[in-house]
Amino acid sequence: MLIADDLDKLLESLPPFVRRPLETHPQKDDLIEVVMDLGRRPEARFPGHPEYLSNEMITCNDLNYCIKRLGNFSGDNRAGIERTLHRISCVRNRDGSIVGLTCRVGRAIFGTIRDLLETGKSLLLLGKPGVGKTTAIREVARVLADEMQKRVVIIDTSNEIAGDGDIPHPSIGRARRMQVSKPERQHQVMIEAVENHMPQVIIIDEIGTELEAAAACTIAERGVQLxxxxxxxxxxxxxNNPTLADLIGGIEYITLGDEEAKRRGTQKSILERRSASAFQIAIEIHERYCWIIHEDVEKSIDNTLQGGDFPIQKRTFDPIGKTVIEYTHLSPLSDFGANANWKYYQSSFKPSRDIPSTTLKEKESYLNEKELYNKSSLNLERKKQLKNISIYSYGINLQYIETIVSLFNFPIVTTRKIDEANFILSVRNQIKHNAQIRHVAKLKNIGIQTIRSISMPQLVRALYCMLDWKTYEIDLKKMALLITKENNFNELEVFEEVRLAIEKLVIPKKITVELLPRNVSLRKIQHELIHHYQLKARSIGEEPDRKLRIYPN
Structure with missing residues (x-):
């Protein structure tokens, strides 16, 4: 729940003709900021819309009225009101005189992601200005210091986290605050905090330069939570940001040998993560009450660079104290990424249960009750009524597709004319380098569905996606029969090993299971089946004894 901190103190610093409309405004508690520019009308910004507060123009006297009631402006042109969280930023002309003010309302948030903090992993919050990153880490500091009894040091460059003045605001709890004399010294103060004050947690707002990114990586290597x-x-x-790429391990081009490139099914020159990430968990804040969480940053980055999908989580916070958690897997080759549309980004999640903000154990009990199968009569009826869709295969043997369609009774037909197709099915690396076929698909509004490599499990999942059916409804008996028809008894053995381990041990008894050592191609099949059960696994050991370990929810 967000609470505006001493809003009256901010209003008192405004000229009377600006303050009065706000004091009686029905959306006063939702105020984001007040903007006053010389020669323009004062403007208040609320969620979704701005609003003029008066027909009078702002003069130099009005700006001086505010400046006299504020603290000193620092090197980054920011000031505050002592013992509050409000931030006032100024706009200067060429002579250095102030010609505009942005008065942002500071807020404290109650209720946060404690379950992620308890892991002890470093946490990175991403978002555009104004979505609540600083508000979130303010509460993170309080939870870590007060509730989890950790030694927390905040690097407060602009006095925005703990407020203006020498006494920090109560919203950060027992956390200590180190002020920064000049913004360009932030990286030095970060190192000083580790060397002099023995913190368990360092909190930094707005990492934006290479020196600050390098300091963060150094702190992470010293065993301090960030x-x-x-x-x-x-x-x-x-x-794509060379300044901050080191925060997630750095990106570099490497050249593979012929055999390795063939084994991976990629080009010889590829992008890979250079080193370990300084942050293990990343949170994208797209809206004030909606967070996208990457619980394994390195896995998300690696799969993005390799063109694979990766799991993410969405948490929606309700002001009355309820949290809704949803899950999905994203593919970097879809419309997600740096240019994604946020509404489309939201539409990919499958809903989980509403999770009230109570104890961590209660939250975990809700999360562990995810349903693996949903074969209601309504869904089956919808499938029966579905019309056939037409698929054009690019680089994949049509016999493979027709065998699967026949066995699973899919409402799908194959075509050799791209104009008649509803979808193009192809291997990801092949279609990625064929601009012509992608251009034709765009002109004729034909969907493109890709797979990483040609295998029966991946083809089945791709056809389910094209039909808009849930992949966790895949008939496992038919899948096993399909592998048998393929006369690949190694795959069948792997399939049965994973299925029995999950259904007999991992799910009912909640225990971790290690599988037998397998080669890379067979481990990929194991990963696909484990993903079907919505479980997590990781590879352990060295080749040729490398194997998978499956974890219960």
């Missing part, structure tokens, strides 16, 4: 914020709408945007 909580930081950076500007950027999506995790993908850090890959």
């Amino acid at each position: 909580v930081g914020t950076a500007h950027g709408n999506y995790l993908d945007s850090l890959i």
Whole structure:
């Protein structure tokens, strides 16, 4: 729940003709900021719309009225009101005189992502200006210091986290605050905090330079938990930002040998993560009450660079104290990423249960009750009424597709004419480098569905996606029969091993299971089946004894 901190103190610093309309405004509690520019009407900004407060123009006397009631402006042109969280930023002309003010309302938030903080992993919050990154880390600081009894040091460059003045605001709890004399010294103060004050957690707002990114990486290597914020709408945007790329391990080109490139099914020159990420969890804040969470940053970055999909979580916070958690897997080759439309981004999530903001154990009990199968009569009836869709296969043997369609009774027909197709099905690396076929698909409004490599499980999942059916409804008996028809008994053995381990041990007994060592191609099949059960797994050991470990929810 967001609470405006001492809003009256901010209003008292405004000229009377600006203050009076706000004191009686019905949306007073939702005020985001007040903007006053010389020679223009004062403007108040509320969620979704701005509003003029008066027909009078702002004069130099009006600006001086505000400046006299504020603290001193620092090197980054920011000031505050002592013992509050409000931030006032100024706009200067060429001579250095102030010609505009932005008075942003500071708020404290109650209720946060404690379950992620308890992991002890470093946390990075991403978002455009004004979505609530600073508000979020303010509460993170309080939870870590007061509720989890950790030694927390805040690097407060602009006095925005803990308020103006020498006494920090109560909203940060027992956390200590280190002020920064000049913005360009922030990286030095970060290192000083670690060396002099023995913190368990360092909190940094607005990491924006290479020196600050390097300091964050150094702190992470010293075993200190980091909580930081950076500007950027999506995790993908850090890959394309050379200044901040080191926060997620750095990106570099590498050249593979012929055999390795063939095994991976990629080009010889590829992008890979250079080193370990300084942050293990990333949160994209697109809206004030809606967060996208990457619980494994390195996995998300690696799969993005390799063209694979990766799991993400969406949390929606209700002002009355309820949290809704949803899950999905995203593919970097779809419309998600740095240029994604947020409404389309939201539409990919499958809803989970509403989770009240109570104890962590209660939250976990809700999360562990995810349903794996949903074969209601309504869904089956909808499938029976579905008309046939036409598929054009590019680089995939039509016999594979027709075998699957026949076995699963899919309402699908194949075509050799691209004009007659509803979808193009192809291997990802092949279609990615064929601009002509992608141009034709765009002109004729034909959907493109890709798979990483040609295997029966991936083809089945792709056909389910094209039909808009839930992949967790896949008939596992038919899948096993399909593998048998393919005469690949190694795959069948792997399939049965994973299925029995999950259904006999992992799900009913909630225990971690290690599978037998397998080669890379068979481990990919194991990963696909584990993903079907909505479980997590990781590879352990070294080749040729590398194997998977499956974890219960």
